[in-house]
Amino acid sequence: MEFSQVLLLSLALLGFLWWKISRPKSFPPGPLALPIIGNLLQINFSNPLKDIKEFSKVYGPxxxxxxxxxPAVVVRGIKDLKEVLVTRGNEFADRPQNRLTKLLSGTRGLIASPYGRGWKEHRRFTLSTLRNFGLGKNSMEERISEESVHLIQYMKQNxxxxxDPHFVIDNAVSNIICSIVFGRRYDYDDSxxxxxxxxxxxxxxxxxxFWAQLYNAFGFVHYLPLPHRRIIRNVDVVFGFLERILEEHKRTRTPGVSRDYIDCYLEELDKEQEVENGKKVFDHENLFTCVSDLFVAGTESTSSSLEWGLLYMMAFPDIQEKxxxxIDKIHGDRGRLNYEDRVYMPYTQAFLHEVQRYSSIVPLGVLHxxxxxxxxxxxxxxxxxxxxTDLSSLHFDETYWKYPNEFNPENFLSEDGELLKQESFLxxxxGPRSCLGENLARMEIFLFFTALLxxxxxxxxxxxxxxxxTPVFGISQAPKRYKMRLVPRR
Ligand code: HEM
Incomplete structure (x- = not known):
């Protein structure tokens, strides 16, 4: 090939790459993007929150x-986040279908499912099934209180x-979603x-x-021996574990009897079904993804919240004292606190809210x-x-908080010590894609936390x-592993 041809080809390639990364007309502005990699090297992916905030000082919310x-659009601050999540929630309620979400959560189920009938029906079915398990004898509250007994017993023995509370809290929290979804709990020594x-x-x-972003951005990365391969291996093992549970349910179920979420879903499969795009709305692939979504989402962020709560208790002994x-005032000599008791416990509630604010457990939400x-x-x-959706931007907004940059439960208390509802706290x-497990998570955090204390x-x-x-950044932010000394109170 002649030099002029090589030059022409290179220019055409550069032009193509430039066109691929240049922003469409009227698209939100942003930092200059390099050909091929865009802004990937301008962001510190071990904790991108600082860079995301710095860019907004130049380019706005x-x-x-x-x-x-x-291309991705970052949205920060309560005015624009409210618009995106709530006011025009349906226009922003899709999930991007990229390689990583397909790998972690497929394209169906709850978390990564595109906005449409399939997602809506599964969200509705899951919420109503969770609600049904919240009623009656084996209610959510009872399940959590029973699990608290195991947790306290473990702590007493040790x-x-x-x-190091990490694993045992993770296990206790996970047992709640496992008992609802698979109908069983796991002992704390189950390796x-x-x-x-x-x-x-x-x-x-x-x-x-960074490696996950690279895997997402470029298809060929899939085949390279880079750290993203570990994600793929981990997914295989976790999915294998869940598949065995599903197979066992299919083998042992009695039609008409629902032991748990999986059985309720299998009952749904037995019914005459509606069809979307030539596919049934409820099917085995959706069942698997819903089970996996609930297992993952129902464990990680709730257990991180509790681990943060205990860490702040140790960091601020005066807050622990309060x-x-x-807790003692409300508890009296009763066996345990009930979830209803929280209404009379503004300080403890303000503390638990402050944990969510200051640690912004899921700082960037889930991609919309x-x-x-x-x-x-x-x-x-x-x-x-x-x-x-930069949810953490709300939690440190200096125009909304009394003490934006310090851990202080007073951020949620009025002068008279009453619990405040704060607008800049999400x-x-x-909106339509908000956390499906919010009520369950709040109940778990309150009951486990007060049982421990x-x-x-x-x-x-x-x-x-x-x-x-200092948090360890991830889809959800956990504290670094730590050890604590327990002093029995009763
Ligand atoms: C402290 C604990 C938790 C926090 C901070 C949290 C936070 C979040 C956030 C920020 C989202 C993204 C919402 C959006 O896209 O706008 C989300 C989604 C979700 N969460 Fe949670 N979550 C927690 C616990 C749970 C629990 C216990 C469950 C299990 C039942 C759960 C299930 C889900 C599901 C299924 C979605 C996807 C909803 C959808 O796309 O329709 N989460 N969560």
């Missing part, structure tokens, strides 16, 4: 990033040693289950890493997508664009250091 060939939970954690962390006083061409803040965003997001004070074991409050 609605701006764009180029993640490889994929009170003379320093306890197979422990391994599965560890793989889920690893993936939640790796799914937001929570203990309030536009369902049609939309206008936002004077910009045009085409159908199918990825939307990053840890579970809002009814029985123990928690102390930082090393007088020469203080707790490290």
């Amino acid at each position: 609605v701006y764009s990033l180029q993640l490889g060939f994929v 009170k003379d040693n320093l306890v 197979t289950f422990r391994d599965i939970l560890n793989l889920v954690h690893e993936n939640m962390k790796m799914a937001s890493s 929570c203990l006083k309030e 997508g536009t369902t049609k061409d939309v206008q936002l803040n004077g910009f045009t965003i085409p159908k199918g664009t990825t939307i990053i 840890p579970f997001s809002a 009814t029985h123990f004070e928690v102390h930082w074991p090393d007088p020469k250091s203080t707790p490290d409050l």
